[in-house]
Amino acid sequence: MSAIYKREMSGYFNSAIAYVVLAVYFFFSGWFFYLYCFYGDSASLSYVFANMFYIIMFVIPVLTMKTFSEEKRQKTDQALLTAPVSLTEIVLGKFLGALTIYALCCAIFLVYGVVISFFAQPQWSVMLCTLLGMFLLGAAVIAINVFISSLTESMVVAAVVGMAVGLLIDTMGYFANLIPVDWLRTVLDKINFLNYYTNFTYGILSAVDVVFYLSVTGLFLFFTVRVLERRRWS
Amino acid sequence: MIEVKNLTKRYGKITALDNISFTVDTGEVLGFLGPNGAGKSTTMNIITGYISSTRGTVTVDGCEILAEPRKTKQKIGYLPELPPLYVDMTVRKYLEFMFDLKRVKLPKKEHVDEVMRLVGLEKHGNRLIKNLSKGYRQRVGFAQALLGNPPVIILDEPTVGLDPQQIIEIRKLIKSLGKKHTVIFSSHVLSEISATCDRIIIIAEGRIIADAKKDELSKVLADGQQLTAVIEGTPADIIAELKKIPDVTQAKKTETLSDKTGRYAVEYKPGADIRRETFHAMARIHCPILEMRAGSESLEELYLKLTAKAKGGAEA
Numbered sequence: 001m002s003a004i005y006k007r008e009m010s011g012y013f014n015s016a017i018a019y020v021v022l023a024v025y026f027f028f029s030g031w032f033f034y035l036y037c038f039y040g041d042s043a044s045l046s047y048v049f050a051n052m053f054y055i056i057m058f059v060i061p062v063l064t065m066k067t068f069s070e071e072k073r074q075k076t077d078q079a080l081l082t083a084p085v086s087l088t089e090i091v092l093g094k095f096l097g098a099l100t101i102y103a104l105c106c107a108i109f110l111v112y113g114v115v116i117s118f119f120a121q122p123q124w125s126v127m128l129c130t131l132l133g134m135f136l137l138g139a140a141v142i143a144i145n146v147f148i149s150s151l152t153e154s155m156v157v158a159a160v161v162g163m164a165v166g167l168l169i170d171t172m173g174y175f176a177n178l179i180p181v182d183w184l185r186t187v188l189d190k191i192n193f194l195n196y197y198t199n200f201t202y203g204i205l206s207a208v209d210v211v212f213y214l215s216v217t218g219l220f221l222f223f224t225v226r227v228l229e230r231r232r233w234s
Numbered sequence: 235m236i237e238v239k240n241l242t243k244r245y246g247k248i249t250a251l252d253n254i255s256f257t258v259d260t261g262e263v264l265g266f267l268g269p270n271g272a273g274k275s276t277t278m279n280i281i282t283g284y285i286s287s288t289r290g291t292v293t294v295d296g297c298e299i300l301a302e303p304r305k306t307k308q309k310i311g312y313l314p315e316l317p318p319l320y321v322d323m324t325v326r327k328y329l330e331f332m333f334d335l336k337r338v339k340l341p342k343k344e345h346v347d348e349v350m351r352l353v354g355l356e357k358h359g360n361r362l363i364k365n366l367s368k369g370y371r372q373r374v375g376f377a378q379a380l381l382g383n384p385p386v387i388i389l390d391e392p393t394v395g396l397d398p399q400q401i402i403e404i405r406k407l408i409k410s411l412g413k414k415h416t417v418i419f420s421s422h423v424l425s426e427i428s429a430t431c432d433r434i435i436i437i438a439e440g441r442i443i444a445d446a447k448k449d450e451l452s453k454v455l456a457d458g459q460q461l462t463a464v465i466e467g468t469p470a471d472i473i474a475e476l477k478k479i480p481d482v483t484q485a486k487k488t489e490t491l492s493d494k495t496g497r498y499a500v501e502y503k504p505g506a507d508i509r510r511e512t513f514h515a516m517a518r519i520h521c522p523i524l525e526m527r528a529g530s531e532s533l534e535e536l537y538l539k540l541t542a543k544a545k546g547g548a549e550a
Contacts, residue, residue: 003334007320014322079318079378082282083335084307233286234245 001089001096004080008067008097017066018101021059025105028055033112043120045112046201049130053194056138057170061162063101064145065155067094068224073153081232087225095146095221102138106131126203133200136213137193141166143220150227169193235260235416236281236386241290243276243440250276251287252440260385263412265431265448266420269541273440274420275315278390281418282312294386308336311384311415315391317375321364325355325374328363329381338382345381353377353407369400376407387411389419393426405430424537438541461500461508461528462488467521469496475515481506495524 012018029052036047071077080090109131116122144165149158173195176188189195193216196209236258243251251273258264266274279285281292283299283306292299297306320328329346338345350356353373358366363374372392379387389408393401408430411417421427427434428448436444465472469487476485481502489497502508509528516523 003331006334007323007331010327011320011322074318074321075314075316076318076320078279078284078312078314078316079332079335081284082307082310082312082314083332084304084337085335086304232284 001085001093004085004090004093005096008094009100011066012063012097012101017062021063021101022105025055025059026108029105029108029112033115037112037116043116043122045109045116045122045127046130048112049109049134049201052134053137053170053197056134056141057166058163059105060098060102060138060141061145061148061159061166063098064142064149065159065162066149067098067146068150068228069152069155069158073155081228087228091146091221091224091228095143098142098146099139102142103135106134106138109134123203126201129203129205130201132205133197133209136200136210136217137197140193140213140216140220141169143217143224147220147224147227150224235262235295236418237291237293238277238281239291239293241277241280241292242288243273243280243285244288250440251280254290254437254440254442256435256442256445258416258418260416261412261414262433263408263417263419263431265427265434266418266437267424267427267434267537268420268422268437270422272422272438272541274422274437275390276440277437278312278388278418278420279314282310282388283307284312284314308382309385311379311381311387313375313379313387313389313392315394317371317378319363319371319374319378322362324360324362325350325366325377326359328374329377332378333381336382340382349377349380352380354403368395369397372396372400372404376404380411383414385415387415387417389417391420391422393421393423401426436537436540443540443543459502459504459506459528461502461512461526462497463500463512463523463527464491464495464497464525465516465521465523466495467516467519471519472496472498472516472521475519475521476500476512479508479511479515481508 029048032048032051033045036042037045040047068077071080081087109127113122113124113127145158145162148162148165149155152158152161169192172188172192176185176192179185179188196212199206199209238257239255241251241254242249254273254277266277268274276285280287281294281299283303286300294306295309297309299306320331323331326346329349330342333342333346347356350359353376355370355373355377358370363371366374372395376389376392379389392408393404396404405426408417408419412430412432419427419430431448433447434444435442473485473487476482476498479500479502482500483503484499484501486499487496488499491497500508500512507528509526512526513523
């Protein structure tokens with residue numbers, strides 16, 4: 001697993017992907033930070049955090065689009081699948097690689113916290129809690145996108161579908177409100193990613209939210225393993 | 235070393251492999267020969283665990299691939315048809331990655347150096363794989379298969395796309411590997427296989443149609459022996475005269491080359507030699523022999539005949 005993880009990391013940094021993703025994330029988070037905290041004269045980062053999903057939605061599919069689609073297209077999956085490593089290790093190695101880049105993205109908020117501390121007393125506990133929420137939300141979205149990448153040979157398709165799913169998650173709340181069927185609305189509410197994110201931005205750490213994101217992550221990584229396993233048998 | 239038993243692979247309704255069984259002994263170099271799409275790659279992909287079989291088992295050195303995938307895969311070095319290269323890495327970085335991936339327990343730097351030297355890559359360690367020519371990429375793929383000195387090495391068409399000089403080098407390498415490793419390699423070019431292998435398995439339409447030691451193959455498979463000759467004269471006279479020769483079972487004209495000359499095929503009993511009698515017989519009727527070739531059929535002819543037969547059988 002560590003070999004695959006290392007190779008993923010060097011892959012991200014040898015290509016432009018890591019730099020582009022980090023740059024885009026830093027630029028937009030910085031812009032939101034300026035808009036809400038400086039221009040809006042606020043010491044709270046919660047508005048910034050609330051808007052970060054728009055960036056995550058676009059950035060993560062780019063990060064994960066290559067994970068399995070490109071391996072399959074270039075036939076390099078033959079090296080991985082005939083090596084003495086399990087499918088779970090392959091999937092985890094790739095997932096953790098993308099997660100690390102994403103964690104580096106999120107780390108910029110610590111810098112914003114320090115910047116705020118020059119002007120006001122930042123609420124570190126709220127901020128760290130939100131950061132954790134963003135990290136968990138990102139992990140779940142990465143797992144979904146890794147799964148999408150395992151379904152196709154084209155990284156463009158993987159990226160576009162990933163972004164569409166992101167958009168769907170983002171608008172799910174509005175959809176739910178329009179549906180007159182009660183139980184369906186409840187179901188949609190229950191699987192609405194962003195509902196579980198809101199608590200974090202208030203500084204409330206609840207087991208339900210953490211478990212939700214962790215189980216989505218686990219579920220989609222499991223699905224990815226199954227897709228690879230199935231391909232072997234078909 | 236390798237035991238393949240009743241292997242069948244179906245893709246939907248298409249049967250890619252139909253009940254294949256064979257064994258490979260330790261230190262043997264086995265050639266896998268067959269036209270494109272015969273099932274060579276499928277067989278290799280199953281042995282190495284890349285895909286699973288519909289039915290049947292593969293055992294490598296006592297380990298079954300489905301029961302103990304990790305242990306089995308550790309015993310195999312595999313060069314697929316398309317070398318699985320990460321083109322954005324340098325040769326050395328890639329080989330080090332494969333070294334880690336395969337969990338090789340040897341001193342890393344020394345072993346990677348040694349393998350690179352073996353395939354002639356020692357001067358190219360710091361080049362990006364995407365900047366390498368096809369021949370060098372193939373060598374990187376080769377090096378990757380050799381990492382960790384696995385007892386079994388499987389090579390899927392290792393010489394495709396190489397220039398003649400490189401092909402000779404790779405052949406030498408395969409031969410030298412045969413001393414320490416068990417090697418299976420495939421090709422659709424017969425000369426390739428006959429130059430390097432101890433044993434040949436011919437596969438067509440997903441079935442094994444021949445399995446024999448190289449020098450026995452023609453003996454095992456030939457229906458009889460054949461002599462071909464280009465002779466000038468009246469066909470009827472020539473054929474009548476040819477049939478009079480002792481041991482001849484069949485004589486016919488196979489091709490008209492000009493008004494007077496034609497190509498004749500004479501079949502005779504195995505073990506006999508009818509060249510002298512043919513010469514005297516033709517001399518008697520004043521029909522000069524312009525060309526003559528006798529003996530067992532060349533491997534090339536056998537191969538074509540066998541694969542054509544297999545195809546006919548499958549279609550019928």
